[in-house]
Amino acid sequence: MTAPAVGAGPSHPDLARVASPSVARMAGADRYATSVAASRAAFPSGSSPSVVYLVSGTSPWHSLSATPAAVHEGGGVLLTRADALPAVVSAELRRLRPGRVVLVGSTSVLSTAVARQAKSIVPEVTRVGGEGRYQTAQALVRHAFRTPVAHAWVATGRVWTDGVAAGSAAASAREPLLTVDGSATALPAAPLDLLADLGVTSVTLVGGTSAVSAGIERQLTGFLGAGQVTRATGGDRYAVARRVADLTHPNPAPGTSYVATGRDFVNALAGGFLAGRTKRPLYYTLPYCVPATVRVRLAGSATTRVTLLGGEGSVRSLVGTLETCRSITSPSSEWVLANKHNPLRPKSYVPAGLVAPDVSNPGGGRLRKPAAAALARMFSAARKDGAGRMQVASPYRSYSTQYSVYWNRVRTHGRAYADRWIARPGYSEHQTGLSLDIAPVGSSSCGAHNCIGGTPQGNWLKRNAWRYGFVLRYEPGYTSVTGYNSEPWHYRYVGTALAKAYHAGSWHSLEQFLGEPAAPTY
Structure with missing residues (x-):
């Protein structure tokens, strides 16, 4: 898993005092339309920027320094394909009618076809680029910053999360961002000459020493003087971005905070421009929850509105509720993801607090307390709604029970069949105490769990289980993602907050909702 337990550490004292900011979403049909949405917010009808910077929508590396350069010039930023201007971007250029267009990067980044199309809309088109990403960054800074600046930002050109956060912060301060090879022990002459030419007297390095080396920090300290080099760092990308925002906005007035997933650059780059132009903070989040260090800021009085950058596929609606992250690897977490790629650790895990739910339960099986209580409420609601009675068929299974069930099926049907x-x-959701198989009671056509799908009870569950914190774990058509055939009887308790967001976003597997890889095989 890519980010198993971000935000799952000790609680912060401010977390109990959660504000209720309004929530907006800035999104388009694709990354290019999202950048247009940011442009429209920055330049509403009747306003026109002096310049628009066109940057690659498929690679961030040449684009990181473009945001502060464009904002410093009073301009906008639009993402484009490398081989052609998307229609939505062409339309936005016509609406904006800027005085000129800057293409960021060499022809290997943005083709001559893009230049020709841009020139057909805006006669003055300039290309600013270099042999590589670092030379392009230097060229952008020299192009846009033609008067002295006292402070600059320095970030690695190899980690987009640091670069985009730094670019948005630099834009807010109307200062340049210089991206460098942070793994080097020292900077070459060119960036040092650039800092000298600009009159820079202090810099902020973004990220830890694994991002921008201690050698570069020592070199810049010697170049600029003691106390003139600061570092914005943190335990992960989310904490680094928050630290960058804190340095740029130490005492922000109440307003909007922009939130983008920390797993993909496109919406962060598009929205980071708007955040920088409006001098508001940009934060990163997991796709489905808010790291605790970030939630402190979003729940504070300085955030009256949270703007989610990108669609539901990028940032789930659950983020807008400021739901704190929980572990998806700890077997004790209600959000644990158990599948063919992610066994329980340890495989012999036994959950605490197992109880027999107060429902029809012929085998006396057990679930964890929250799941058992929610199940009782769900079964009661189904009866009141006239859907009929249900009973527990198979809830918690120990490792040894799962061992017997699995190997009995292997002996009778073969391993390939059993694995479906x-x-x-050690890989079963049943072992968490959060999952169960449900059977109808009193159905004339179905007397077992494996035929519940077409019954009134099964149909009611599909419509309503989310209200009680359960999701249908193995839906038809998603075997290539979950690794298992459709099981309309298998429901997993994840808690009401996640289940509500899962339903609202029309998700069909926990793997997809959590932004984790498909797990079709072991």
Whole structure:
């Protein structure tokens, strides 16, 4: 898993005092339309920027320094394809009618076809680029910053999260961002000459020493003087971006905070421009929850509106509720993801607090307390709605029970068949105490769990289980993602907050909702 437990550490004292900012979403049909949405917000009808910077929508590396350069010039930023201007971007250029266009990067980044199309809309088109990403960054700074500046930002050109956060912050301060090879022990002469030419007297390095080396920090300290080099760092990308925002906005007035996923650059780059232009902070989040260090800021009095950058596929609606992250690897977490790629650790895990739910439960099986209580409420609601009665068919299974179930199926049907229907021991959701198989009671056409799908009870569950914190774990058509055949009887408790967002976003697998890889095989 890519980010198993971000924000799952000790709680922060401010977390209990959660504000209720309004929530907006800035999104388009694709990354290019999202950048247009940011442009429209920056330049509403009747306003026109002096310049628009066109940057690659497929690679961030040449674009990181473009945001502060464009904002410093009073301009805008639009993402484009490398081989042609998307229609939505062409339309936005016509609406904006800028005085000129700057293409960021060499022809290997943005083709001559893009230049020709831009020139057909805006007669003055300039290309600013260099042999590589670092030379392009230097060229952008020299192009846009032609008067002295006292402070500059320095970030690695190899980690987009640091670069985009730094670019938005630099734009807010109307200062330049210089991207460098942070793994080097020292900077070459060219960036040092650039800092000298600009009259820079202090810099902020973004990221830890693994991002911008201690050698570069020592070199810049010697170049600029003691106390003139600061570092914005943190335990992960989310904490680094928050630190960058804190340095840029130490005492922000109440207003909007922009939030982008920390897993993909496109919406962060598009929205980071708007955040920088309006001098508001940019934060990163997981796709489905807010790291605790970030939630402190979003829940504070300085944030009256949270703008989610990108669609539901980038940032889930759950983020807008400021839901704190929980571990998706700890078997004790209600959000744990157990599948063919992610066994329980340890495989012999036994959950605490198992109880027999107060429902029809012929085998006396158990669930964890929150799941058991929610199940009782769900079964009661189904009866009141006239859907009929239900009972527990198979809830918690120990490692040894799962071992027997799996190997019995292997003996009778073969391993390939068993792996499509039964989890191997140590990989089963049943072992978490959060999942169960449900059977209808009193149905004339179905007397077992495996035929519940077409019954009134099964149909009611599909419509309403989310209200009680359950999701249908293995839906038809998603075997290539979950690794298992459709099981309309298998429901997983994840808690009401996640289940509500899962339903609202029309998700079909926990893997997809959590932004984790498909797990079709072991």
